[in-house]
Amino acid sequence: MAQWWAGVSETFARCFINEGRYKLLISGIGVTIKVSLLAIVLGMVIGFLIALCNLSKKKPLKIIGKVYTDVIRGTPSVTQLMIIYFVVFATINWAKWIIAAIAFGINSGAYVSEIIRAGILSIDRGQTEAGRSLGLTAKQTMMYIVIPQAVKNIFPAMGNEFITLIKETAIVGYVGLMDIQKAGDFIKSATYEAFMPLVGTAIIYFVLIKLLTIALTKYEAYLRKSEKR
């Protein structure tokens, strides 16, 4: 037993302590969070615009929205990331993590747009009609009547999208960023240990997402409080 324990702690030290390897993971967490946060913000902005395109009555906008969603949903995110990084931004000298975040934002936007579109459509038509018949413009009706209500309906699906997005960023290693996944992988290669670095990586992702889930649940409860239907 004591011998087994000594073995385990020796492996642990080799994987996470020696040569300051834990620092790799910590900076990896930083990279993952940075990329995810910026991507979430970009994804929401893009998603909102695309949703408006999809809901618009104008043909060209509708086509833009449709093509965007189709192309993004129809291709793997790794491929998109690599195209953005090695083709679109090939000659532009921006920080790697920003380029990666843009790629994930563009990807997420397609999914977010569908969530927003469904959320807006979930609001009873009577709400729009009431707004219009009370002298509000179409834009005002959207901004003050429909969207505030849609936000509450959208929230759970949006939370799911954030979670998916964080996990998706585990492919940024493909463009040479050292995120959590890549750090775990690096330790695995350096130590010839597979179990601890990979399970460690999984635990870190799990804790991050668990924390996010708790925050989202709290915020959703707060949003629901004002809804007394």
Next chain:
Amino acid sequence: MGKESILEIKNIRKSFKDHEVLKNVSLNVDRGEVVSIIGPSGSGKSTILRCATLLERMDGGTLKYKGDIAASDESGTMVYADRNELKRIRRCFGLVFQSFNLFPHYTVLKNIVEPVVLSGQCDADEAKERAMGLLERLGLEEKAEAYPGKLSGGQKQRVSIARALAMKPEILFFDEPTSALDPELTGEVLKVIKSLAAEHMTMVIVTHEMKFAREVSDRVIFLENGEIHSQGTSEELFASDNERLNAFIGKLEQR
């Protein structure tokens, strides 16, 4: 003379796909007049209101408010006025829905104040004062800070009437205002409408409440299959010996 036309509907037509819901319906409403529209389900009653309030595009006909053209097919094709003109015309009328359509994310007070302020009629303080006055009048001042979800159906409908009145419309449309209410709650809403009639508010009311229509209306229109079957003062219409009309009225009064 002396009569001022508020609403003028001429020969409006409306189809949904192949189904012709309105066939050449005309309706004029003068200031201070209360007109009820009765008729069986699917006769096109609500569609008239929805066309008149610009929620539904008509296929043909003319729609005028106080002489101003909102839509017309006199040129051969259906033409609606431009956006600014329509915005101005929308201020002429208010609409009370069967399903209230209160804004669930706003308090009762904000439901009334927000549209007044957003449409630029007056500032928030004045709108609030106006709203409180209306709530008081309708016996709802205690509910000002409540959310619609906490109200009974009758209260909701009274709030939605207050909300429409706050815009100071020249004409108020009611689309089956009591149809979504429990029978014991219809009274409070009908009372409000009657008090408005007593003040000579111009109103067009689509309703299934025959007794109410008879009492409150200057004119009653019986609509069937998208056409005006008959119309007249409530005395004339309810005393009519027309078989179809009597069958309809009789059927509802027996309920």
